[in-house]
Each structure stands twice: as structure tokens, then as C-alpha cells.
Amino acid sequence: MSLLAVGSVALDTIEIPSGRYEDILGGSCTFFSLAASHFAKVRIVAVVGTDFPEEHVDLLRSRGIDTAGLERAEGRTFRWSGRYSATLAERWTLDTQLGVFAGFQPKLPAAWKKPKILFLGNIEPSLQRAVLEEVDRPELVAMDTMNFWIEGQNASLKKTLARVDLLVINEEEIRQLSGEHNVVRAAASVRQMGPSKVVVKRGEYGAILFAEDHAFAVTAYPLSDVVDPTGAGDSFAGGMCGSLARAERLDAAAFRRAMVMGTVLGSFSVEGHGVERLRTLTTEEVEGRYHAYGRLTHVEGI
Amino acid sequence: MSLLAVGSVALDTIEIPSGRYEDILGGSCTFFSLAASHFAKVRIVAVVGTDFPEEHVDLLRSRGIDTAGLERAEGRTFRWSGRYSATLAERWTLDTQLGVFAGFQPKLPAAWKKPKILFLGNIEPSLQRAVLEEVDRPELVAMDTMNFWIEGQNASLKKTLARVDLLVINEEEIRQLSGEHNVVRAAASVRQMGPSKVVVKRGEYGAILFAEDHAFAVTAYPLSDVVDPTGAGDSFAGGMCGSLARAERLDAAAFRRAMVMGTVLGSFSVEGHGVERLRTLTTEEVEGRYHAYGRLTHVEGI
Numbered sequence: 106m107s108l109l110a111v112g113s114v115a116l117d118t119i120e121i122p123s124g125r126y127e128d129i130l131g132g133s134c135t136f137f138s139l140a141a142s143h144f145a146k147v148r149i150v151a152v153v154g155t156d157f158p159e160e161h162v163d164l165l166r167s168r169g170i171d172t173a174g175l176e177r178a179e180g181r182t183f184r185w186s187g188r189y190s191a192t193l194a195e196r197w198t199l200d201t202q203l204g205v206f207a208g209f210q211p212k213l214p215a216a217w218k219k220p221k222i223l224f225l226g227n228i229e230p231s232l233q234r235a236v237l238e239e240v241d242r243p244e245l246v247a248m249d250t251m252n253f254w255i256e257g258q259n260a261s262l263k264k265t266l267a268r269v270d271l272l273v274i275n276e277e278e279i280r281q282l283s284g285e286h287n288v289v290r291a292a293a294s295v296r297q298m299g300p301s302k303v304v305v306k307r308g309e310y311g312a313i314l315f316a317e318d319h320a321f322a323v324t325a326y327p328l329s330d331v332v333d334p335t336g337a338g339d340s341f342a343g344g345m346c347g348s349l350a351r352a353e354r355l356d357a358a359a360f361r362r363a364m365v366m367g368t369v370l371g372s373f374s375v376e377g378h379g380v381e382r383l384r385t386l387t388t389e390e391v392e393g394r395y396h397a398y399g400r401l402t403h404v405e406g407i
Numbered sequence: 408m409s410l411l412a413v414g415s416v417a418l419d420t421i422e423i424p425s426g427r428y429e430d431i432l433g434g435s436c437t438f439f440s441l442a443a444s445h446f447a448k449v450r451i452v453a454v455v456g457t458d459f460p461e462e463h464v465d466l467l468r469s470r471g472i473d474t475a476g477l478e479r480a481e482g483r484t485f486r487w488s489g490r491y492s493a494t495l496a497e498r499w500t501l502d503t504q505l506g507v508f509a510g511f512q513p514k515l516p517a518a519w520k521k522p523k524i525l526f527l528g529n530i531e532p533s534l535q536r537a538v539l540e541e542v543d544r545p546e547l548v549a550m551d552t553m554n555f556w557i558e559g560q561n562a563s564l565k566k567t568l569a570r571v572d573l574l575v576i577n578e579e580e581i582r583q584l585s586g587e588h589n590v591v592r593a594a595a596s597v598r599q600m601g602p603s604k605v606v607v608k609r610g611e612y613g614a615i616l617f618a619e620d621h622a623f624a625v626t627a628y629p630l631s632d633v634v635d636p637t638g639a640g641d642s643f644a645g646g647m648c649g650s651l652a653r654a655e656r657l658d659a660a661a662f663r664r665a666m667v668m669g670t671v672l673g674s675f676s677v678e679g680h681g682v683e684r685l686r687t688l689t690t691e692e693v694e695g696r697y698h699a700y701g702r703l704t705h706v707e708g709i
Contacts, residue, residue: 192588286494289631310612311626322626322703324613329591358707365706399709401624404667405660407701 107219108350109243110137111150111211111236112226112339113183114175116157118200120188121333121378129379130161131185133226133249136336139383140343140370142168143391145350147343148217150174150236154182154205164384173214178205193334213239222350224342225269227251230261237268245355247271247346248300249338255282267299273342275306288313304345304364306338314364319357323364326372326398333378337371340383344370344391369394409521410652411545412439413452413513413538414528414641415485416477418459420502422490423635423680431681432463433487435528435551438638441685442645442672444470445693447652449645450519452476452538456484456507466686475516480507495636513538521545524652526644527571529553532563539570547657549573549648550602551640557584569601575644577608590615591622606647606666608640616666621659625666628674628700635680639673642685646672646693671696 117131138147148171155177165172181204188197211232219241225233225248233248246269254262255278262282266272272295280286283294292303292315302316309331311324345367352359369391376382419433440449450473457479467474483506490499513534521543527535527550535550548571556564557580564584568574574597582588585596594605594617604618611633613626647669654661671693678684 194588286496287631287633289629293631307612310609313626313629320629320703322629324615324624324626327591327615327622327624329589329595331589361706362709365709396709399706401622402704402706403709404663404701404704407664407667407698407705 107148108141108145108222108224108346109148109150109213109217109220109240110134110141110224110226110343110346111233112137112224112228113206114149114151114153114157114161115183115185117335117379118184118186119333119335119378120199121193122189122191123332123378126378128184130164131335131379132183133336133339135165135380136339136374136383137224137226137343137346138165138170139168139380140340140374141347141350142170143344143370143386143388144347144366146171147347148174148220150211150213150217152176152178152183152205152209154178154180157182164380174212174217176212178208180205187335189334193331196334211236211239219243221245222247222346224346225249225265226339227254230254230258230265233265234268237265245270245349247273247342249273249342250278250282252278252281263298266295269300271302271304272300273304273306273338273345275308275338279303279305289315302360304367306341308334308337312341312364312368314360316357316360321357321361321364323368323398324402326368326394326401328372328376331375332382334375335379337374340374341367341371344368365395365398366391369398409450410443410447410524410526410648411450411452411515411519411522411542412436412443412526412528412645412648413535414439414526414530415508416451416453416455416459416463417485417487419637419681420486420488421635421637421680423495424491424493425634425680428680430486432466433637433681434485435638435641437467437682438641438676438685439526439528439645439648440467440472441470441682442642442676443649443652444472445646445672445688445690446649446668448473449649450476450522452513452515452519454478454480454485454507454511456480456482459484466682476514476519478514480510482507489637491636495633498636513541515541523547524549524648526648527551527567528641529556532556532560532567535567536570539567547572547651549575549644551575551644552580552584554580554583565600568597571602573604573606574602575606575608575640575647577610577640581605581607591617604662608643610636610639614643614666614670616662618659618662623659623663623666625670625700626704628670628696628703630674630678633677634684636677637681639676642676643669643673646670667697667700668693671700
């Protein structure tokens, strides 16, 4: 059941159609762990500064997330600032301040070295490998990455890729990583780099899993009110890895259920600014939307 | 079982990554009827000029399509010319020559006035209504439209919309028609204009049906080789309406199967230039991909 995640815990300032929100709780590890917490005990490895409000740590703990690996270092918390277009279709990064994240060296509590599932969030590829070095080989190692590392740390990124089982990545990024526009070819190319499974996230359109001998596609859950896309991809990964962590066996059926749970958590995540919707989300609501997804896509006797 | 379609039969000149194809068979009614022919007897109402090769008519007839409503008028056949970007993500219309289509007045053979399903392809809204006037109320009236009519014939288009049951439209066009960016809201707004059902086509990402009391989403069938997107939307509509034409009852289950058949036919259509793939497509291949879609999306016990 154990799920270990490394990534960023941040303070975000975002400008979305509903307003401007300053220094609110954000970061890939935050969204990931809140989403995954509906399915499994999540342990997080991350760093924050002395300015990080204790109430945010309390929120994570209230969801059963183990924060023993959340280091508090001298300095300022990692900050990200972004602005979305009126339709939310475009996003511009306005500012990034690494703060204590610049010197981040992931430290794992001694009791955490045998996770069933390890999620390497979107951090520097060499740090992802450093975490891998510290653990006994988990049943599943999943990772995320971004254009910044694909461009600036390509060789290092490929070293990490060679050692993971599952890459969760968005459509534009896999095109960049593979040099292929077509996502089927892009995924085939990336699977040659190491991961036996690749999930391509397509935002409001859904996601596709390309595995050893099958593909599985999910459509996004249609919403009439999308408030803030920040963290949707991390929530997807959290829902997916959380669902896998509670599965008895990591077979194709488990990955399919996990992809739907990723879709469900991603859909809730965008319904409020920052983590607001995840803050109040109940596991009953999660299960309810999981079945609603079934009704949305069910075809009799196909 | 009867399915009546009105629309364009054309000669297309297209520039795609695999080459330039001049004066090849095209038109919305062509793709629609070839796709639908795997499920039902299709009757088409359209016009071509004296320059239209008889072999194209033979192709339609070889698929069992009734061309008694295909008028041959003095003059040149409707011609469309377009160029696609290297990734096929963008398309530019280079030229449109209406030819005999300019004076088109749909004429229905006397025996065709009681169709079960009527599909009003993408033609001038007043002509769509003219066809509606000529038939006894079918069980289902479906229609397509495009930005050209949304902009230039908005009031007339809304008169047609008020009289149909199903609008099949692409994502950008429903945004334009409704003034809503969010597709859930856009579909709700358009359903207020008349059609009880709206299908939003999202190209390589799939489609969503918004009906009276439920929504149904399909993901597109992933392909490693997309050759030519021309006619994909018409093939989708043809697969969908064809599947509905053979259904015993037009209930929710029939619409769901029909959406998948639309997806299947759209996916085959883009695998060759123009109608090349549809020309050789067998009903066995159609059924095979229908079940492959089931495997692509199946979630155990959801």
C-alpha cells in the first residue's frame, strides 16, 4: 500500500478569470499527494522554507499524508507565478523563484526505503535518480518531467527515463521529447528509452496509456465550470498512482481503473482555485464520479 | 432502415504531406454515404456537373448507395481545394468553386419522401429547410453546418436548427454558434435553439453527445499514420447516422453504439487520401475496429 512521492511544495500566485490569488498552496507534490490520499497512505519528500505556513502542513496531515520527509530549510519557499488567458486555454509563467528548492537534496527517512510505488515528480532528473538510489527497487517507479528538463538536461533526463517503469507526460512534452508529432509514434519512441508504459495527458481531452501489449484511452470528465487548471496533471498522476498503490496486482485492469481515477481527481482539481476543491473533496465524491465516468462512457455489449 | 442524405459531391484538390492530389472525389455527402453504407441503404440528394467522372458514381453504387437523387447538371462540379500543414494540425482553404452547386435546388424522387432518418449535410440553411419541407417527418433529423453559415446566414441557420433533432458540429463551430467557450455550456445553449441532442466533434480527441438526460463521450481511435483529415467529420456523421438507421429503437444505447461507429468510420477515413481508405474498407474491418474500440476503453466493473 505504500506510496512515496518526491516533488515540489510551493507557494503559487495565479491570475485566473475568477481573480488573483497570492502565495496560495501549490506544487506538484502537494496536488499529487492530496489526490492520492483518497486511496493510499502517501509519504512525501520535499522542502519548504521558514516562511511556509504551518496550516498547509496541517492540511496535508489531515488527509493522512506523512510529512516526515518534508524538510523545512532556512530561506524562502519555492514560488511560482502564472497567468491564464480568459478561456484558460493559454498559460504564461510570470515568475519562478527557486528559494530553498535550489539546494534541495531529497532525504528519505530510514523507514521509507521500501515503497511499493515511487513517484518521481517533476524535479531535476539527477535528483530523481538520487531518490531512486536510496530505495529498494519498488514494484513500480513512475515519473513526470517538463519542457525545462527536456531542453536543458536532456542527457540526464534520459538516464532517469532508462530506469523507470511509467512516464506520465503531457502531449506537447512527449512531442518535444520524442521529436514525433503523432502521439502513438511518440509514445513508441519514448518506450524505447526505458519506461514500459507511457501515459500521455491531453488536458481537457483525456489521456492515453500505451503499455506493453495494449493501449487504453480515457476521455476527460466534461465540466461546465473550470476554475483553475493549475495542478490538474499532478492530481491526475496522484489519482492514478494512489489507485495503483491500493491495487492487489498491477495488472492491466488495475492500470485502467487507475487511469479513470486519475481523470476523476484531475477533474475535481480544476473546479476550484489552487487546492481549494481537493481540500474539501470526500472519498465518497471521488467514488461517485468514478461511477459517473462509467455511465459517461458505457457502451452496451461492445 | 432508410437513410436520406443531402449534401455536396465534389472534386477536391488537396495538398497533404504525402503529396498533391488533383480533382479527386470528395464532398460531405460522398464521405457521409460511403461511411453509412456499411449499415444501411443510403439515398443521396446532390448535384454534379457534366465533368463529373462516371466512375465515381459507380463507386457509390458499388456500395449500394442509391444515386437516383444525384442530379447531373450542365456545368462544372463543385470544387474545393485545400492545403494542410506538415502535422495536419492546420488547414487552409485555397479555393472554392461552386459550379453547379450555386444553383442547386434539392429534388427528391417521389418514392423518397418517408425516410426514417434524414441527414442535412453542410449546405445553405434555407436549402436544408427546403428538403425538410419535402419529406414526411422522419424519426430523426440530423444536420451539420459550418462557420460560413454561422457567420453569413445566422438567422436562417437558426430557423433550420429549430426544426432538427440532432446537430453534429465541431468544437470551434459550436463555440462560434453559442458564444460560449466551454463545450458543456455551448451544447446547453445550442440545445435551447432546437435540437434535443448535440454532438461536438473534437477531431483527433473524440466527440461528446449531449442529450436530454445524459452525456456520452467517445475518445478517438489512436492511429500511428494519419494521411488526410479531409472528410473525417462527414465520415463520423455517416457512421453515426448509418448505425442509427439500422437500430431497432433510437434509444440511448443506440446513440452510444452509433457514436462509436462514427468514431470508427472517422478513423478509417483519415488513413488514406480522399476516399481511398473508404473505397476498400470492408464491413468486417468496421466491426473489427468497433470491438477494438471496446478493448481500448473497457474498464472492468466500473
